[in-house]
Amino acid sequence: MHYIKYLTSSDNTKLYTKINDCPEAKANIIIAHGLAEHLDRYDVLTTYLNENEFNVIRYDQRGHGRSGGAKTYYSNMYEIVEDLTAIIEYVKNTFEGKVYLIGHSMGGYTVTLFETLYPGTVDGVVTSGALTRYNNKLFGNPNRNISSDTYIKNELGEGLCSDAEVIRKYEIDQLNAQHISMGLIFTLMDGITYLNNNAQRFTNNILILHGKEDGLVSYHDSLQLYQEIGSEHKSIHIYDRLQHEILNESSYNLSIFKEIVDWLDNEIRISKI
Numbered sequence: 001m002h003y004i005k006y007l008t009s010s011d012n013t014k015l016y017t018k019i020n021d022c023p024e025a026k027a028n029i030i031i032a033h034g035l036a037e038h039l040d041r042y043d044v045l046t047t048y049l050n051e052n053e054f055n056v057i058r059y060d061q062r063g064h065g066r067s068g069g070a071k072t073y074y075s076n077m078y079e080i081v082e083d084l085t086a087i088i089e090y091v092k093n094t095f096e097g098k099v100y101l102i103g104h105s106m107g108g109y110t111v112t113l114f115e116t117l118y119p120g121t122v123d124g125v126v127t128s129g130a131l132t133r134y135n136n137k138l139f140g141n142p143n144r145n146i147s148s149d150t151y152i153k154n155e156l157g158e159g160l161c162s163d164a165e166v167i168r169k170y171e172i173d174q175l176n177a178q179h180i181s182m183g184l185i186f187t188l189m190d191g192i193t194y195l196n197n198n199a200q201r202f203t204n205n206i207l208i209l210h211g212k213e214d215g216l217v218s219y220h221d222s223l224q225l226y227q228e229i230g231s232e233h234k235s236i237h238i239y240d241r242l243q244h245e246i247l248n249e250s251s252y253n254l255s256i257f258k259e260i261v262d263w264l265d266n267e268i269r270i271s272k273i
Contacts, residue, residue, distance in 0.1 A: 007090050009062065010082045016066035017059040017087065020046050025055040027098040027123070027268055028091050032084065033058070034105030034129075035184075036072060036154045036177040037170075038065030045102075045247055048257045054264070055095055059087050061110065063184070065175050073149065073181040077191040081114045088122065098123040098271065100264060104247060105129050105217060106188070112225070113191050116202045124205040124267050126260055129244050132225045134192050135218035139185045148183035159215015161245040199228035207235045207263045209256065211242035211249075235263065 002020040009015060018039055029049055031042050039058035046056045062069035062083055074080060084101075091099055099122045103111035108130020115125055131138075139152075154177055161167060170176060195202075206229070210222040219238050226236045237259065242249055246256055 005090075007059065007086050009079075009086045011079070013062050013083065014068040015059045015062065015083055015086060017057065017090070020050050020056045020058075021095070022050050022053055022055060024053065025095070025097060026053045027100060027264065028055045028057065028095050029264075030084075030087055030091060030099065030101050030122075031056060031058045032101065032103040032107030032110045033061065033064070034107050036064070036180060038175045040065075040175065041173075042104075042247070044253070045257060048254070049261070052261045054261075055097075057087060057091050059083070061107070063181075064177065070149075071181070072151075072177045072179065073183045074187040075148070075183055077113070077187045077194065080110050080187070080191070081117055084110055084114050085118075098268065100124045100126065100267070102126045102260070103128070103130060105244065106131055108132065109188065109191060109195075112202065113195060115204050116195055116198055119201055119203050122204070123271070124207075124264070126207045126209070126263065127222070127225075128209045128247055129211060129214055129217050130208070130222060130225070131188065131217045132192065132195050133218075133221040134189070135220040135224075136216065138216055139188075142182065142185050142189060144186065146182050148181065148186055150182045151179040152182070154178055154180050157215055159213055159243045161243050161248055162241075163248060163250050166245060166248045166250070195225075199225070200230040202229040203231055205233040205267060206231055207237075207260065209237050209239070209246060209259075211239050211244060211246045213241055214244040216244045
């Protein structure tokens with residue numbers, strides 16, 4: 001079963017949210033998507049999680065997909081966290097059980113920044129190709145003199161995904177943003193600086209996943225995150241030969257999904273001991 005809700009962030013921005021629930025769910029999973037994309041690109045992962053008895057809650061980040069807000073625009077680094085806060089509050093008020101976050105790319109940044117600002121709010125975190133440092137200068141060195149409402153073209157570049165069909169569908173998907181605001185980029189830079197300076201504040205249990213051939217976000221971001229955070233229980237897997245969208249690699253994604261579910265099941269089991 002699934003249904004749609006528009007949840008409201010602290011500044012009244014409407015967040016398009018899809019809930020896929022299942023009977024007697026073991027826990028609740030919130031998925032945060034990446035830059036310039038939308039929640040529907042996680043249908044396959046959602047189905048897998050539902051089949052393994054997890055409720056799944058996805059939302060379009062502000063300015064993305066069907067959510068409100070100026071297109072791909074943020075005015076400060078806290079807005080992205082406030083939006084996730086609204087989703088978490090809805091889940092905790094609606095469903096019983098533990099809450100885990102899964103974030104890909106910018107979504108990985110979102111969930112990491114959230115748990116660094118508000119440690120221990122949820123029960124665990126999974127990141128995929130997360131932008132948490134800036135080893136690959138994807139946006140160069142942004143000039144702060146440029147107006148925040150200036151937009152640049154969303155160019156895929158190399159190292160997104162080895163599956164040609166995934167690339168083709170990305171390019172024709174009209175819910176994927178064609179342009180990215182400098183405001184969003186500036187806030188990402190601010191958030192990355194905060195993550196660098198406050199890594200020890202992140203103490204939650206975490207599974208960090210990254211493709212070694214990622215052409216957008218360097219896997220060194222995840223290596224540094226793993227080394228620098230204050231978590232006592234942390235795991236990392238760098239996948240040889242995989243690129244940025246490891247969750248969409250059709251030849252391997254089911255193995256990655258299984259790794260995520262095995263980690264979640266183990267977290268739930270240990271919490272009951």
